[in-house]
Amino acid sequence: MNFIIFGFLFFALIYGFLWLMANAKSETFSTFFRLSTIITAIAIIVGLFVAGKYLLSLPFFAILSGAIKKRLLNVFNIIYLYRLLSTILFYTRTRPNQNFRNSYKEVNTAYSILGLSRNCTKKDIIEAHRRLIKKTHPDMQGSTEEASKINRARDILLKIHQ
Template identity: 35%
Template sequence: MARLILLILIAIGAWYLWQKIKSSSPQERRKQIFMACIAGVAAIVVVLAITGRLHWVGAALVLILPVLGRLLSQLSRYLPWLMPLFEKYSNRRPNPGATQHPPPHNTEGPPLSEHEARRILGVDADAGRDEIISAHRKLIQKLHPDRGGNDYLASRINAAKELLLSILG
């Protein structure tokens, strides 16, 4: 019952907020949407902290982030010599996205024949749909990249299954 009441209150609040944003001028609309998002995140963090799903230190850090943004802008106004140092530091740091994701490798390999696909999955020439799917499932559980296998083997197993199932129709 408490969840239903909370859900109704959230729906009423969202409707009221939507009406207020819809009736405002385009200049004010952006500011109101931003503030609504900040308030929504803060409310979610508070609820998670109260229910024990988020440690209170994490909640405090998330709620302090907007204050830190304002503090940084104030700091740049009162200490202008600090901004060139910050810009020099931020330009020197490597791009984190460039080092975390290596370029994808070509994992396709040469095209498979029906005989090779059957050898990969370890099924006979008269194997049915269920047997092919079962053999694929067993192999992919052992050789999936998330379980210590590699992309090439997983892609070959998937290609073998797709080929054999397409032949069966």
């Protein structure tokens, strides 16, 4: 059993290396390192498969796996599982989050609202916000919608330029 846990942890580590290699520049890793990582991942998969076959041959695990397969292959359970997952994803996407991550469109709009370039500093953002909010503040006969857009743009950019 420890072999399987160790195998899964090692496979996760190797998978992380594979992901890193796929997303890094081509000259970052040597060909030998890439090849050895891929061969190690394949060996771990084969080892986990053999260990899993051994565990499934034990009577308790064989009965348990048979019960799981019967339940998981039931069409209705798959449909309900799909509906449950889609509902969870729907609510997690629509829930407002204070630690927001913004789309490229929102970030570009924030830069254009404040009139800043992408290489601006935190001080530039604060100064641009101060300058614009003086003109459009509701107390100075400005629009509340414009002021809220400027404040939102400031929040987005300050979150990025922390």
